[in-house]
Amino acid sequence: MAEQIGAMLAGLTGEFDDPQAEPLARAVRFYLSLGFGAEARQLLAAFPVDHPDRGLWEAMAHVLDGERQPGGPLAAMALCDGAAALWSVLADPPSSLRDVNAPAVLRAFSGLPPDLRQELGPRLAENFLAWEDPANAQAIREALVRGARKPTPAATLTDARLAAARGEAPPAADLARIGQQPGPEGAEALALLVEGQVAEGKAPSAQDVLSLGAMYQETEGTDLGQRVGRAYRLALAATGDYDRAFSGRALAPDADAEVWRILAVSGPDSQLLERAVLPETEPLPSLPDTTRRALADRLRALGLERSADRWHPAETATAAPPDEPPPPPVPAEAAGPSSPGTDAASLPPAAAASPSVPASLTRSRALVEESARARQRIEDLLRATGGEQPPDG
Helix, strand or coil: CHHHHHHHHCCCECCCCCECHHHHHHHHHHHHHHCCHHHHHHHHHHCCCCCCCHHHHHHHHHHHCCCCCCCCCCCCCCCCCCCHHHHHHHHCCCCCHHHCCHHHHHHHHHCCCHHHHHHHHHHHHHHHHHCCCHHHHHHHHHHHHCCCCCCCHHHHHHHHHHHHHCCCCCCHHHHHHHHCCCCHHHHHHHHHHHHHHHHCCCCCCHHHHHHHHHHHHHHCCCHHHHHHHHHHHHHHHHCCCHHHHHHCHHHCHHHHHHHHHHHHHHCCHHHHHHHHCCCCCCCCCCCCHHHHHHHHHHHHHCCCHHHHHHHCCHHHCCCCCCCCCCCCCCCHHHHCCCCCCCCHHHCCHHHHCCCCCCCCHHHHHHHHHHHHHHHHHHHHHHHHHCCCCCCCC
């Protein structure tokens, strides 16, 4: 490999150190074929040659490094009949499978060198799963293992995503093994492992929480960083660190509903009162009915009827539908105030920028007013039945 790179870098400049277009093009293509996106961009920056494919090379280099390029030169090419469809899907995936030439994408992917298939396969399969097309995601997986003596880490990651899409448990042992390795595949495996544990109601280990925090700092700003940030935020909630789970919304805004679900199922009363008892002027977050119902039931059990009524879905205010499955369990460890081993240093900058604070004055006032109303109802009931008044305080 070193000899090939040395040969490719020879002749990049001419007699008067002028950059040579064709040798530069060969070197850039060689770097891209190896999956060296950052190196290809550095080469283009060091030798600013005017080449018609320069924009495409730069976009492909970003894709190889896990970065999307919305609106770039590869955008809106997913319906093409050539290799551009593959790179367009990776650079700026359309919102619908109707805008994708799936056969062209599969043909181009199958024709890639084995190393590039390992690099791009999991992300490509994830796109097809997002489009609810498990058949083509499985085809990507088959292309990943073609010619391999045993399943590669990339194939294991794809297997885990396919299992999650089918509602099955991911291969936890394999993910744990790969998650100990450095690099993008290790980060991806650990994120998938932790998400699977949270979905099954298991608390991740303190070491895994710390590892995810460190991996997020290394991958922030990439597609992988978004997935690691989501897993890290869920891990914080599942281990009882609700302050950081909520204040770290910038890590993964799409994890809001899952963080609220964990709080509703097993969060301590103190966190529930701080976050779910809101002033009537403050809008409620958009959450699934199962989560809203769980929050309402817990608040009602605490005697906070008015706050419970706000959370309860309007269409199910009297009773929950019998066919609605209950939320999955969350481990008892999550009831604690925080996870052992997670300290301020483990929180990425995106989350540390929003430090947790005690309940706001308006939330505290709402809680006091709610408690006063509950007390007044008890006193009225006692008067009506001739009972004694409850003591003050």
